[in-house]
Amino acid sequence: MKLVISIVHDDDVHALLEELTANHLRVTKLATTGGFLRAGNTTLLIGVEDNEVDKVIEIIRNNCESRDQIATSPTPVAGASGVFIPYPIDVKVGGATVFVIDIEKYVKL
Numbered sequence: 517m518k519l520v521i522s523i524v525h526d527d528d529v530h531a532l533l534e535e536l537t538a539n540h541l542r543v544t545k546l547a548t549t550g551g552f553l554r555a556g557n558t559t560l561l562i563g564v565e566d567n568e569v570d571k572v573i574e575i576i577r578n579n580c581e582s583r584d585q586i587a588t589s590p591t592p593v594a595g596a597s598g599v600f601i602p603y604p605i606d607v608k609v610g611g612a613t614v615f616v617i618d619i620e621k622y623v624k625l
């Protein structure tokens with residue numbers, strides 16, 4: 517068994533959850549925050565049999581588009597005065613970030 521951990525853009529979550537659950541996949545949704553942009557995103561935990569991993573990744577791929585995002589610099593620009601001067605930066609976010617890990621034991625009580 518595997519655990520697919522997928523970090524996705526909030527705007528993609530609705531359609532993605534629809535398709536995952538329509539395919540009888542079990543999923544847990546967590547509200548998370550990206551460390552770089554400090555903006556909200558969504559992390560999905562999807563426990564599946566080994567032979568379902570590719571199907572899950574394909575569903576994620578079909579529902580998560582990458583997008584350019586303008587953000588405020590997360591790093592302070594400190595001049596001699598030490599004043600924080602935010603500046604806009606352009607970052608490409610997602611599609612999705614996907615980790616697949618082995619599950620040692622799966623118990624439902």
Ligand code: 2BA
Nearest residue numbers: 523549550551552553554555557607608609610611612613
């Ligand atoms: P954030 O950490 O807020 O990163 C948002 C986007 O900013 C990233 O998009 C990437 O394009 C850019 N970025 C991140 N760190 C950077 C850095 N040190 N220098 C320059 N640009 C940087 P994605 O790569 O698509 O990542 C989207 C979100 O997925 C991330 O949000 C984070 O929450 C998660 N993520 C991505 N890779 C991860 C990893 N290896 N481990 C844990 N979480 C990860």
